[in-house]
Amino acid sequence: MATLNDLVDYLHKLDAANVPHTQGTYLGHNVGVYRDLKAWGCSEELCRAGMFHSIYGTEIFQDFFLPLDRRGEVRALIGERAEHLAYLNSAMDYASFDRTVERATAPYTMIDRFTGKEIEIPAADFEDLCRLHLCDRLEQVLRGKNWDFRPQTFQRLAERLGGIASQSYDRVHASRAAS
Numbered sequence: 001m002a003t004l005n006d007l008v009d010y011l012h013k014l015d016a017a018n019v020p021h022t023q024g025t026y027l028g029h030n031v032g033v034y035r036d037l038k039a040w041g042c043s044e045e046l047c048r049a050g051m052f053h054s055i056y057g058t059e060i061f062q063d064f065f066l067p068l069d070r071r072g073e074v075r076a077l078i079g080e081r082a083e084h085l086a087y088l089n090s091a092m093d094y095a096s097f098d099r100t101v102e103r104a105t106a107p108y109t110m111i112d113r114f115t116g117k118e119i120e121i122p123a124a125d126f127e128d129l130c131r132l133h134l135c136d137r138l139e140q141v142l143r144g145k146n147w148d149f150r151p152q153t154f155q156r157l158a159e160r161l162g163g164i165a166s167q168s169y170d171r172v173h174a175s176r177a178a179s
Contacts, residue, residue, distance in 0.1 A: 001079075002077050002078065004034070004051075006077070007034075007048065007051050007052075007077065007078065008027070008031065010077060011026075011027050011030060011051075012027065014064075014066070016030065016064060019063050019064040020063065021061070021063070021140070022140040022143040022144040023143040023144065024143060026063070026064050029139060029140055030050075030051050030052070030053070030054075031051070032139045032140075033050040033051065033053055033132075033135055033136050033139050034047050034048070034050050034051040036050075036135050036138070036139050036168070037050040037131070037132070037135050039164075040131070040135065040164045040165065040168070041164065042128075042131065045079060045081055045082045046082070046085065046128050046131065046132065048078040048079060048082040049078070049081075049082040049083070049084075049085035049086045049089070049128070049132055050132050050135060050136070051078070052074060052078055052082070052083070052086040053085075053086050053089045053090070053132055053133075053136050054086075054089065054090055054136075055074055055086055055090060056068060056071075056086070056087060056090035056091070056114075057090055058089070058090055058092065059092065059093060059094050059113055060094075065090070068114060071083060071087065074086070081125075084125070085125065085128055085129060085132060088110075088121065088125065088129050089129060089132055089133060089136070091110075091112045091113055091114050091115075092110055092113065092129075092133070093110055093111035093112070093113045094150065094153075095111075096109065096110040096111040096118070097110040097133075097153075098150060098152075098153045100126075101130070101153050101156050101157060101160070102152075102153075102156060104156075104160065106123060107120050108120065108121045108122075108123065108126035109121065127161075130157050130160060130161060131161055131165060133157065134154060134157040134158060134161065134165055134169065135165070135168075137149075137154050138154075138168050138169060138172045141172060142172060142175055142176075147176060154169065155169070157169075158170075
């Protein structure tokens, strides 16, 4: 199994350290998401997904992405489920995901922005996707100051997940009030 250093080296080779992202670098943000998920007590599998959460780009972030034909390469590096979660986060159509979060009950579906098709996400994967997506947001919002980006969804995710995710959400938003 690849080490954290191996994951960082892989992203370095892709020049991720030179891609700007929320007042820092894409690599720095990815390492931050990995470390925050670790601090939340998440599995190594989910932390690896966090490190690669936007490896294929996202609906908004298009400054860096691997082509989808390299999914096998990423899967070999971080593991099958971690790559699947990273893919889901990258493939997420925000409006469809937000509707599912608001509904809060199965079936958990979203539109895959790469295929344009609705996909159903198993409950365990949806919970981890929610955790990853919220952690990604909280890691960058203080630097980016984009507080108005889908605030209701992120509040709902914090409420849904509870525990450390909710505490982290409250801490980040308290920092906003203090600034």
